[in-house]
Amino acid sequence: MKQFLLIALCATSISAVAPATVEAAAIKRACLASDRSAATRARCNCIQQVANQALTNSDQKTVAKWFSDPHQAQELKMSQTARDDALWDRYQNFGQMAQAVCS
Incomplete structure (x- = not known):
């Protein structure tokens, strides 16, 4: 579970083109701020x-x-709640995609 959270939470965005993508870099910042050795800049960017x-x-x-x-x-x-269930489903999908692409 910890590795899954690391992968899902280490996502980063290098895009500074649109304000929405800059704001979305929250996952990259959280990833880089984590104390885990797997949280490299390259991996956080990919995620x-x-x-x-x-x-x-x-x-x-x-x-x-x-x-x-x-x-x-x-x-x-x-x-x-349906809202939380939907977020959890999106999160699981995201985690699987990140693991496949960024490992």
Whole structure:
């Protein structure tokens, strides 16, 4: 679970073209700030690129918070609201894509 969160949360964006993508770099910043050895600049950039394709900016802000408080992810996973279920499904898809592309 920790490796999955690392991959999903280490996503980064190098794009400074549009404000939305700059704001979405929250996952990259969270990834780089993590104390994990696998959180390299290249890997965090790759994961952010995947996040830009798989997650909304709002999703990315939420997921980035999970780096410092992984319990929030568990709470969302256990939630029974349709909105939280949909975010968890997008997050799982994102994590699988990031693992496949960025490993």
